[in-house]
Amino acid sequence: MHPVGRTILERWNALPRDEAERYELASVPVELALRTAPALINDPDRQVAALSELAQATPTDPSMYRRPDEHPLAVPVHIPGVRTAGTFPTRVETFGRFELEVEGPRDDVQPYLEVVFSAVITGPSGQSSVEGFHDGNGIYRLRYMPLEPGTYSFVTLSNAESLRGHEGEFSVTAPAAGSRGPVRADGRHFRYEDGTVYRPVGTTAYAWLHQSRERRDRTMATIRNSGFNKLRMCLFPKWFAYNEAEPERSPFERRSDSTFDFARPDITFWREVEARVEELASLGIEADLVLFHPYDRWGFENMGSANDDRYVRYAVARLASYANIWWSLANEHDVMVFKTASDWERLGQLVQTHDPAQHLRSIHHCLEFYDHGREWITHASIQSAEVERTAEWHERWGKPVVIDECGYEGDLQYAWGDITAEELTRRHWAAAIRGGYAGHGETYAHPENELWWSAGGDLRGKSPARIFFLKDIMDAGPDAGWEPAAGAWDYPTAGVDNTVFISYLGLTQARHHLFLLDPTRSYTVDVIDTWGMTSTTVAQGARGRIDVPLPGKPYIAVRFVAEP
The missing domain is CATH 2.60.40.10 (Immunoglobulins)
Structure with a gap:
């Protein structure tokens, strides 16, 4: 919330009651929000006065409210001492x-x-x-x-x-058996440093690192038994709807008055992060670390530029030697009112400069896309339900597209957190067939506010199994990854060199469809039920025109594999 607006609403006793209400009112016209505020609803004169004050308020650059640097960067001074032998592996x-x-x-x-x-x-x-x-x-x-x-x-x-x-x-x-190195961007897709293909099948549990040890352990047990190979999570704790609990620990130590001391990293917290990153690595899971976010009540989003810089460099120094790290500079950078575009550029370049391993780097938006063409950004991290634009986004920036937030399977009161498992699965297929990757999330209401999307814990939804089935289909070929291809004019198609291609029929429920194949090659034709997770061969030796029989229900794909 803009600091000027917050001050005025506070004066009229019209601030949202909590984070959930603040989010719900974010897209509501200011006049309607004021007229329905409990303190003003029966007093038209005060409504008019409050609206008048808001209308006359001078727009102010929110960055002017940035916290002064309590510990400004200074020229290092000489520190005397006696050098003793260090230890290191040979x-x-x-x-x-x-x-x-x-x-x-x-x-x-x-x-x-x-x-x-x-x-x-x-x-x-x-x-x-x-x-x-x-x-x-x-x-x-x-x-x-x-x-x-x-x-x-x-x-x-x-x-x-x-x-x-x-x-x-x-x-x-030489590398240890199974050790492939960091993941690298490769055209539309990704490969490990050793060249092995990596296909991200990611999920989000933003604040799981800040929960109780029991819940952290349970989250790891859940992820260990899942098929996800990327976990998106925040280094700072989160304060938001369904996530209104004090963290056990954070990147910085607490003072006696419960505020945080930005001059003292909490070593115990950072060691826990390292242990969890290492545990994820042992499971073949990439740790997509979000460095900043706006959902904050402790002052982490407004530490001052010097503290921001020190924190970023410290995180990189501690964690860049772990092969399974990805850096996400921010979740919803464009609603962090205390930072400007130049701040994000400076911080992104800091990560790029100080990470000798050059791990993947991204930045995530809420309302307006960042320019993912910037040199320090390795792939586009997107928030959008418009997954059908995946190929367009790749063409715009020339980098892999990961739609980390395309909506969450759940039953919340928010549009982003109430889609069905069928719809989330469809969005994953719609992104994949266009050469990109969607992300998973789950937001089913829980009596203790234990939503996987934030607090981790247990998975309850039906989409993960279908998403892993999609990965199995992708892993079956081609190795280079799905590329948008010419196919049925009315269905998106992916393939490589006309040897393997697949069309996704999505929400349609046809009983049959005519496909045109290369008349000089023979194909095996499989009908794939992406929800039922089955694959049925319906033709072999097919060439030229083939009318493929279909089951007359949605979420069907048709795969064509050239025969030897």
Whole structure:
């Protein structure tokens, strides 16, 4: 909410009662919202006065309300001390983790604010600059994920004598079995660093990291037994409808007055994040980390630019050595009123500059698209139910399209959280057939507000099994991934080189349909029930014109596979 408007509504006792009501009123005309406010509903004169004050308010740039930098960035000062030997492994696997541990300044300085610690690491393909971080009790760490075998050397740099001048060598061997490295963008699609195809089948549990240990453990048990290979989640806690609970921990320590101290990272929280990221990695699941979001009551969305920068660099220093990291700069960046376009550009470039592994990077919108063509962005992260525009979005930006929010299976009072399992499954197919990827989410009402989309816990919906069936169909070919292709004029079609192609019939319920095939090749024809999760071969040796019999119900796809 704009700070000027909030002040006026507060004066007239017309603020929304809670986050749920604030969200519901967001798209309502201001006049109607004021006239129906409990404090004004029976007083037309006060309604007119309140509306008049709002109308006369001078529009103000919300960024002027940005929190002053309590700890501005400063030129590092020399910190004396005695250097003691650090510890580090002399042998590391490709895509593994090199970690240097050294002792440094303790109570005489503020490590997060005052200590600068980095290294130059030289490997077979050149040099990388890697930042370190304070891990509590005078222990400093520097982590690096090598992307190729060979011999590496390092030397540390610091404004603290105890951290400066550490040197050493380590060898990097072949990757461990099953270790494929970070995911990379590849045209419309994705591949791991080693070239293996990766098809994102992601889900969202924004605030699961901030729940009780019992719920965190239960969330991991659920994801372990699911087929999802990407989990979208926030580093900061969330305050929103159905998510109005104090976090157990956050990226920063609490003061005695319950506010958060942006000069002191909560080391226990960050270690929990690392443990969960590592656990996800063991399951082959990518951790799509949201760095900022607007659903906040603690001040995290308005820390000041210096604190924003330090937080981003700290997150990258701690986590960039994990192969399964994705960086999502923000969830709904365009409703974060304390940040401007230049802030997002600066923060996005910070991630790009300080991540030696160059993990995937995105930014997510609410109302208006970001320019996903920006050089620091690797793929488009979209919020839209218009999944039929997937191919258009790829053409606009030339990058993979992931519709992380296309609507959630659930029964809430919001349009984004009340679609059926059938409709969410259809949206996944509609995006995939156009060369993109949709994301899953679940928002069924729960007596304890335990909605998977935010708090994690247990999955109850029917769409996940159908989404995993879609992935099985995609994995069956072609390996390069589905590309929009010419096919039936009235149904979207994907394929590669006329050897495998598939048409998705969506909501239609035809009893048969005429398809035109390459007359010089023979095809096996399968009718796929995307809801019933079955595939039935209806013809072999088909060529030229073929009238394919169909079951007369929606959510059907037809696949054509060229025969040897």
